[in-house]
Amino acid sequence: MPLLDVRNLRVEFPTRRGTLVAVDDVSFGIEPGEVLGVVGESGAGKSITGAAIIRLIEPPGRIAGGEVWLDGRRIDTLPPERMRNVRGREIGAIFQDPLTTLNPLYTIGRQLAETMRVHLGLGAKEARARAIRWLEEVGIPAAAERIDAYPHQFSGGMRQRVVIALALCAEPKLVIADEPTTALDVSIQAQVVALLKRLCRDHGTAVMLITHDMGVIAETADRVAVMYAGRIAEIGPVREVVKRPRHPYTEGLMGSIPPLSRRVRRLAQIEGAMPRLTDIPRGCAFNPRCLRAFDRCRRDRPELMATDGPNRAACWLHDPSSRDLARGYAA
Amino acid sequence: MPPDGARSLVTEALVEVEDLAREFDISRPWLFRVLNGEPRRIVHAVAGVSFTIPRGTTLSLVGESGCGKTTVARLVVGLYRPTRGRIRFDGVDLTALAANDAARAIRRRIAMIFQDPYASLNPRWRVRDIVAEPLRAFRVLEDERAVAERVAALLGHVGLSPKDGEKFPHEFSGGQRQRISIARALSATPDFLVCDEPTSALDVSVQAQILNLMKDLQEELSLTYLFISHNLAVVRHMSDRIGVMYLGRMVEVAPTDALFEAPRHPYTRMLLDAIPDLEMTGRRRSPVGGEVPSPIAPPPGCAFHPRCPFANARCRSEVPRLRAEGDALVACHAVEEGRDAA
Amino acid sequence: MSAFAPARRLTRIFDTDLWWSFTRSPTVVASAVIAVALIGSAAFAPWVAPHNPFDLATLNLLDAFTPPIWLEGGDARFLLGTDDQGRDVLSTILYGARISLFVGFCSVLFAMTLGVSIGLVAGYAGGTVDAVLMRIADIKLTFPAILIALLVDGIVRAVLPRELHDRIAIWVLIFAIGISNWVPFARTVRGSTMVEKNKEYVMAARVIGLSPARIMWSHVLPNVLGPVLVIATLQLGFAILAEATLSFLGVGVPPTQPSLGTLIRVGNDFLFSGEWWITVFPGTALATMVLSVNLLGDWLRDALNPKLR
Numbered sequence: 001m002p003l004l005d006v007r008n009l010r011v012e013f014p015t016r017r018g019t020l021v022a023v024d025d026v027s028f029g030i031e032p033g034e035v036l037g038v039v040g041e042s043g044a045g046k047s048i049t050g051a052a053i054i055r056l057i058e059p060p061g062r063i064a065g066g067e068v069w070l071d072g073r074r075i076d077t078l079p080p081e082r083m084r085n086v087r088g089r090e091i092g093a094i095f096q097d098p099l100t101t102l103n104p105l106y107t108i109g110r111q112l113a114e115t116m117r118v119h120l121g122l123g124a125k126e127a128r129a130r131a132i133r134w135l136e137e138v139g140i141p142a143a144a145e146r147i148d149a150y151p152h153q154f155s156g157g158m159r160q161r162v163v164i165a166l167a168l169c170a171e172p173k174l175v176i177a178d179e180p181t182t183a184l185d186v187s188i189q190a191q192v193v194a195l196l197k198r199l200c201r202d203h204g205t206a207v208m209l210i211t212h213d214m215g216v217i218a219e220t221a222d223r224v225a226v227m228y229a230g231r232i233a234e235i236g237p238v239r240e241v242v243k244r245p246r247h248p249y250t251e252g253l254m255g256s257i258p259p260l261s262r263r264v265r266r267l268a269q270i271e272g273a274m275p276r277l278t279d280i281p282r283g284c285a286f287n288p289r290c291l292r293a294f295d296r297c298r299r300d301r302p303e304l305m306a307t308d309g310p311n312r313a314a315c316w317l318h319d320p321s322s323r324d325l326a327r328g329y330a331a
Numbered sequence: 332m333p334p335d336g337a338r339s340l341v342t343e344a345l346v347e348v349e350d351l352a353r354e355f356d357i358s359r360p361w362l363f364r365v366l367n368g369e370p371r372r373i374v375h376a377v378a379g380v381s382f383t384i385p386r387g388t389t390l391s392l393v394g395e396s397g398c399g400k401t402t403v404a405r406l407v408v409g410l411y412r413p414t415r416g417r418i419r420f421d422g423v424d425l426t427a428l429a430a431n432d433a434a435r436a437i438r439r440r441i442a443m444i445f446q447d448p449y450a451s452l453n454p455r456w457r458v459r460d461i462v463a464e465p466l467r468a469f470r471v472l473e474d475e476r477a478v479a480e481r482v483a484a485l486l487g488h489v490g491l492s493p494k495d496g497e498k499f500p501h502e503f504s505g506g507q508r509q510r511i512s513i514a515r516a517l518s519a520t521p522d523f524l525v526c527d528e529p530t531s532a533l534d535v536s537v538q539a540q541i542l543n544l545m546k547d548l549q550e551e552l553s554l555t556y557l558f559i560s561h562n563l564a565v566v567r568h569m570s571d572r573i574g575v576m577y578l579g580r581m582v583e584v585a586p587t588d589a590l591f592e593a594p595r596h597p598y599t600r601m602l603l604d605a606i607p608d609l610e611m612t613g614r615r616r617s618p619v620g621g622e623v624p625s626p627i628a629p630p631p632g633c634a635f636h637p638r639c640p641f642a643n644a645r646c647r648s649e650v651p652r653l654r655a656e657g658d659a660l661v662a663c664h665a666v667e668e669g670r671d672a673a
Numbered sequence: 674m675s676a677f678a679p680a681r682r683l684t685r686i687f688d689t690d691l692w693w694s695f696t697r698s699p700t701v702v703a704s705a706v707i708a709v710a711l712i713g714s715a716a717f718a719p720w721v722a723p724h725n726p727f728d729l730a731t732l733n734l735l736d737a738f739t740p741p742i743w744l745e746g747g748d749a750r751f752l753l754g755t756d757d758q759g760r761d762v763l764s765t766i767l768y769g770a771r772i773s774l775f776v777g778f779c780s781v782l783f784a785m786t787l788g789v790s791i792g793l794v795a796g797y798a799g800g801t802v803d804a805v806l807m808r809i810a811d812i813k814l815t816f817p818a819i820l821i822a823l824l825v826d827g828i829v830r831a832v833l834p835r836e837l838h839d840r841i842a843i844w845v846l847i848f849a850i851g852i853s854n855w856v857p858f859a860r861t862v863r864g865s866t867m868v869e870k871n872k873e874y875v876m877a878a879r880v881i882g883l884s885p886a887r888i889m890w891s892h893v894l895p896n897v898l899g900p901v902l903v904i905a906t907l908q909l910g911f912a913i914l915a916e917a918t919l920s921f922l923g924v925g926v927p928p929t930q931p932s933l934g935t936l937i938r939v940g941n942d943f944l945f946s947g948e949w950w951i952t953v954f955p956g957t958a959l960a961t962m963v964l965s966v967n968l969l970g971d972w973l974r975d976a977l978n979p980k981l982r
Contacts, residue, residue, distance in 0.1 A: 016693055041534035042505075157622050185395035186561060188622060190605035212534065215607030242609065256539030258568035261610055263588070266546070267539040267568065273504045274534075408880045435882060443880045451873035455895035468881040515877065 001072060002029030003206050004053070004174055009066035011045075011052050013277075020277040022048045022061065024230040027304075030174065035200065035207040037221030037238060039214060041253075043274050044227040046210045050176045053208070054087050055080075071173060089119040092167030092205075094196075096179035098159035101166065102151040108135075108162050109147035112169055119170035134165040138195060157188035161195065168199055175200065178210045193220055214257055218242050226250045229275055229285035232304060236311025246313040249286045284316065292317060344383040345523060345555045346407070351416035353377045353402055357627070374626050376402040378579035379416070381653070384572075386522075389549070389556040391566040393602070394576035397626050400559045403576075404527045407557060408443045420523065439469040442516035446528035448508035452500040458511055459496030462486065465519040485514040489544060506537035513544065517552070525557045530565060542568060563606055567591055575599045578626055578634040580650075585659030595661045597639045597671065633664065641665035694976045701972040704965035711962050715770035722767040723752070726760035727929075734759050738948050754950040757943065762950060765936055766958050772932040773959070776846055777913040781905050783851030784912075788858025789901060793889050795859065796866025807863070810856045818853035819918060825849035826924045839927045846925055850915045857904050865897035899977055906970035910963040917959055933959045 011023035023045045030036045040046045051057050053068055055076070068076040075086055087093070095101055103111060112131035116122045122130065128147070135143035138161040151159055160180065167175050180196065181189040197220050200207050209221055217224050218238060225235040226247065234247035245251040255268025272289045275281060284302050287293040296316045304312040305319060316322055358364060358371040377399040384390040392400040405411050407418055409425065418425040420437060428434040442465070445451035452461055462482045465471070472478045483493035489510040500508055509529060516524055526545070530538040542565065548554060560566050566573055567587055574584045575596060583596040594600045621638040624630055633651050636642035642665075651662040665671040695701060714721045724731060736759035739748045747754070753762040795806040813821075829845045830838055838845070869875060870893060878888045913933075919925040920934025928935055933955050940952025 041536060155622050185623065186563070187395060187601060187605045190607070193607070213607070214535070215609045218609050219607040253536055256536045257609060258539075258542070258564040259610070260564045260567060260591070260606060260608075263567065266543055269539045269543055270536045271540075273506055273537060405876075410876055410879055438880075438882050441880075443877065445873035445877065447873055451877055453874040453892055453896070464878070465881045468883055512877075519881070 003032045003034075003071055004030040004208070005067075005069040006049075006053065007067045007069070009049065009052060009068065010064045011048050011057060011061060012064040013061045015060075017278070021064075021280075022230055022277060023052060026066075026227075026230075026232055028225055028232065028235060030206050030208060032173065033201075033204045033206055034223065035197070035209055035221045037217035037224040038208060038210045038227060039212065039217050039224055040227035041212060041274055043229075043277070045230040046227045047178050049227070050178050050208060050210050054091050054093060054176060055083050056087075056093075085119075088115060088172070089170050090172050090174065092170065092172040092175040094160075094163055094167045094175060094177040094180045096182050098156070098163045098183075099151065101163050102159065104151055107148045107150055108154075112147075112162075112166055115166060116169050130169070131165075134169050135162070137199065138162070138165045139191075157184055157192065160184060160188075160192050164192070164196055164199065168203060168205065171203065172205065174206045174208065176208045176210070179212070180209075181216060182211070182213070189216070196220070214242070214254070226253070229280055230277065231285065231314060233286065233315070234311055234313040235304065236309070240309050240311050244309060244311075246307040246309060246311045246318065247286075247315045248290045248292050248317075250313075252289075284314070294322070296322065343385045345386040345421055346384040346557065347417075347419040348383070348403075348407070349381050349417040349419070351377055351380045351403065351406060351418065352414045353399075353406055353411055354414045372627060375579050375629065376626060377406065377413075378629075380574075380576070380579075380581050381416075382574055382581065382584060384523075384555055384557060386555055387549075387553045388571040389558050389569055391558040391560060391570035391573045392576055393560060393563060393566050393573060395561060395602075395623050397578065397623050398576040399579040399626075400576050401527055404443070404525050404557060404559050408441055408525050409438065435469060439465075439471070439519045440521045441523045441525065442519065442521040444509075444512050444516050444524060444526045444529045447532050448505045448512060449532075451512050452508055452515075454500055456499070457496065458486070458498055458500065458503075461500070461511060462496070462514045462518050465515060469519045471519050481518065482514075485518055486511075488517070488548075489514045490540075504537075505533050506540055509533065509537075509541050510544070513541075513548070517548070520552075522553070523555045523557070525559075527559045528561070529558075531560065531562060538565070545569070563602060575602065578623065578629050580634065581653060581660075581662065582635065583659060583661050583663075584653065585661075589658055595656055595659055595666050595671075596635075596663050597641055597665065598635045601638070633662075639665070641671050643670075695972070698972065700968060704968040704972075707961060708965040708969060711770065711958070711965070712774060715767055715774050718764075718767040718771045722761075722764040723750070724761040724764040726765045726768060732759050738943075740948075741950050753954045754948075756940065756951045757948075762954050765931065766933070766955050769931050769933045769936045769955060770958060770962065772843070772926060772930055773913050773916055773934070773962075776843060776850065776916040776926070776932065777909050779847040780850035780854065780912045780916070781908050783847060784854040784908065785858050785901065785905055787851065788855035789862050789894070789897075791855065792859035792862025792864075793866055793893060793897070796863035797870055797885060797889050797893065799867070803863070806859070810859055813853075813856055816853075818850075818915060821853040822846075822849035822915060822919055823922075823924060825852065826919070830924075839929075842925070842927050843930070846916060846919060849919070850912050853915075854908055854912065857908065858901060861900050861904060862897050865900060866893055869893050869896050903970060903974040903977060906973055907967060910967040910970065913959070913963055913966070 006029070007027050009023055009026045010021065013020040013022055026049055028036070038046045038049065048057065052063050057063065063076060067074055070086065070090060075083065078086065102108065109128060109131050112134060113124065113127035116127045116130055117124070132143050132147055135147060140146055140158060140161060154162065177196065181192050184192060193216055209217065211217060221238045223236060224238045224241045226233045226241065226249065228249050234241060234245065234250045241250060242254065245254055252268060252270035256270060258267060270289050275285060281288055283299050284297040287297040290297065302314045302316050304314045307313050307318045353376050355374045355376055356371060357374055359369060363369070380403060382390060392403060394400050402411065406413050413426055420441065423437055425437065428437065459482050462485055463478050466478050466481060472481060482496055486493050486495055491507065491510055500511065503511065530541050533541060546569070549556060558566065558569050570587045572584060572586055573590045574581050575598065576582065577598050583590070583599050590599065591603065594603050624634070624637065630637050632647045632649055636646040639646065645664050649664070651664050653660040653662045654667060656666060663671065719725070736748070736751070736755050737757055739751050739755040740746050741754040742749060742752050751761045755761055756765065791806055795803040826845060826849050875888060875892055878892050916925060916932060917934030917937065920932050921938045923938065925934055926932050931939065936955035937952050937959070940955060943951050
């Protein structure tokens with residue numbers, strides 16, 4: 001049984017010009033201890049999916065359908081005060097900007113200790129001792145002294161380490177990390193990714209890693225879901241998705257990343273841009289940009305379906321009835 | 332490289348930057364300083380940088396935040412005045428230019444593309460006026476009909492429709508806005524483009540479109556680029572030569588392939604090591620610890636020594652100079668003394 | 674813990690439509706209707722008003738102190754009664770509001786021009802120029818606006834001969850009210866200018882060698898005007914009140930061209946002798962006008978600032 005089971009999740013933003021569907025019929029699972037990467041370009045709905053799971057969608061946005069199960073318990077119907085306990089105790093969260101998570105008025109030690117006292121029922125002394133251990137574990141030098149420092153006294157990289165400690169200190173089973181390294185410098189990014197990966201492995205924590213950076217995913221995730229226009233376009237083991245993408249969008253995405261190891265004259269390029277939520281095309285949302293689109297893509301919307309590999313892709317090329325087209329594709 | 336080859340490279344340089352430096356005074360107000368007995372605080376954003384860019388080629392500057400690459404870009408286009416040093420463009424010293432027509436003629440040949448496509452276009456202006464602004468400022472075309480024709484041609488050139496000129500910037504996506512930005516940069520027919528992180532605010536698929544467009548334009552119009560980026564993969568794709576900067580100084584300048592295949596400076600090696608591996612070769616990376624120190628109080632000697640595995644007493648006291656190492660220039664005592672074997 | 678940025682961006686994009694937020698608030702719609710009706714009938718007073726209260730030929734002292742139409746002794750010709758000289762109160766209100774509004778608009782325009790220019794220069798130049806201009810603004814703020822207006826008026830009265838003063842009194846008033854109200858404009862514009870000048874579109878203009886004056890005028894100014902309009906609306910109510918106060922104190926417009934403030938002052942003398950309508954109706958008109966304009970200003974400020982919603 002998966003630790004997190006998201007079924008047919010749908011998030012809507014009602015506006016006066018009609019309802020926008022930011023996340024449309026998204027289903028996936030995360031096994032205990034697994035790292036699921038969620039990748040996509042801005043507006044694909046990846047962050048909103050993460051926010052919906054922990055119910056931090058800002059009004060007027062709302063969850064309009066679907067179910068979220070954590071560890072065999074349905075959490076999307078929990079009353080708000082019970083949900084607050086799930087958030088923090090069972091699901092930790094890491095955001096792009098550490099300053100939105102850390103309260104600037106409290107010392108980091110107090111914030112860590114309070115989290116553990118609330119969620120783990122620890123005493124003040126025990127909580128403080130553990131807070132120091134956590135700071136050491138995330139690599140803050142001189143943790144015993146710096147525990148009484150305020151967030152602004154830390155550099156960006158150090159703050160993100162504190163946020164990781166804060167997300168993990170209540171020993172949640174799942175961490176949702178939304179662009180945790182995007183605001184950081186390249187060399188710091190590597191440190192933070194390595195840290196997150198190591199800690200979650202040590203503590204057996206599952207991770208939903210939301211990012212636009214395919215490189216971070218390739219290094220960190222076990223499986224990856226590629227999102228496009230509010231839906232999952234392809235999902236599967238990270239190696240398969242990176243090396244042998246089955247959805248034309250994933251393929252284009254991979255081709256548009258400049259390679260590090262060699263020089264290419266031109267990058268593969270997907271024409272156009274992701275559609276705005278106000279005018280998502282009929283059929284497959286990717287069809288106007290897809291070089292392999294055929295009649296059916298413009299008519300019917302594909303669901304995730306089996307491919308010739310372990311990945312599942314939402315693409316009619318993999319439908320048994322269009323196998324002829326798919327054969328050309330695999331070649 | 333044969334000696335005459337080296338000479339021809341020098342004569343063909345379009346841009347020559349020599350010992351360029353820029354300091355920023357970030358002291359608090361005078362009264363405050365006097366009352367608190369605080370000294371002036373000076374940031375050495377760029378502390379003596381030299382490079383040349385041969386005509387028709389791309390030099391990229393890479394480095395992490397605070398390394399001074401954006402300041403160099405702004406110095407070159409004249410947004411800041413240098414504290415020290417020289418910038419020569421096609422033989423003319425830009426730092427000694429008076430504000431006259433000759434200066435305008437030189438400035439017309441230098442254009443800039445900015446990072447943030449949402450901030451670099453005036454939201455209250457129509458696209459056609461944005462693109463035409465350099466034409467009018469440099470009085471390239473006097474006749475408004477000719478301006479309109481040129482704007483339409485430019486929009487077509489960067490992959491937009493001439494009809495888009497009537498719209499306002501907010502009607503476009505990030506990638507389209509960056510195309511408008513490029514059209515504006517090209518409108519007064521410059522031969523040198525300074526590109527400050529032109530794709531770092533864009534999604535990868537859109538980034539690919541813009542990078543391809545920039546390469547095509549370079550070939551077609553034989554443009555020379557100074558390309559600023561923190562993204563090594565992008566830099567590798569775009570450049571002929573790469574300069575790696577750290578805390579206001581150039582630590583290594585090398586031809587692109589040489590830099591990626593045989594990085595010499597320990598910082599360059601660290602940077603390359605820090606990039607996530609998309610090829611999934613299973614290479615084990617060893618992220619270097621530490622963070623970039625504050626440029627207000629840079630470490631003495633080689634600024635990288637606190638993070639460098641090869642640092643010794645000399646590194647802590649003496650600033651290394653750029654020295655030729657093969658076809659690269661490297662500023663490192665350890666490389667010079669041959670004690671940089673990992 | 675804050676929520677995810679994209680969600681916030683989405684809600685902002687779809688909630689900025691001014692008209693939409695306008696139609697959603699009945700108070701705002703009501704104030705807009707009242708403001709438009711008042712301003713319109715005041716502006717077109719010569720065509721709207723039942724009488725011309727300044728046409729001495731039509732005045733009849735026998736009509737003096739006629740009460741409003743619904744009271745005993747009311748006259749069908751005078752809806753809101755007449756004053757001590759037999760002028761129709763409704764018509765004097767319309768003509769008076771016309772002068773009040775004129776002074777209000779002009780003084781706000783003057784304050785706005787002055788404040789926006791100072792704010793632009795201070796924000797764009799920065800450094801010493803900024804420090805000097807903003808200290809001047811600080812000093813200005815330590816004097817109450819009415820005091821400054823009284824001071825200006827007093828100086829002009831002392832310097833100019835009386836009949837010349839009466840002729841230009843209205844312009845002196847506009848200058849006096851305007852000069853005491855430029856600071857909010859300057860401060861706001863300075864703040865926005867400091868934000869805008871570091872944006873890349875301003876740098877792009879600097880790269881092509883445009884002069885600071887041209888950059889301020891054609892690039893920065895259009896982008897800092899939003900908040901200026903809000904302040905202008907709020908200041909309009911204030912300026913109308915200031916004019917009324919000064920006229921009430923007797924240092925405003927001459928009695929030959931009575932504004933609402935003058936009417937209230939004149940009518941005040943009769944308040945306790947029973948002819949309350951001479952002062953109460955102009956007072957109500959003034960209050961309604963200022964209130965509706967202020968409500969509109971408040972709404973505009975909130976509607977243009979997505980952070981408040």
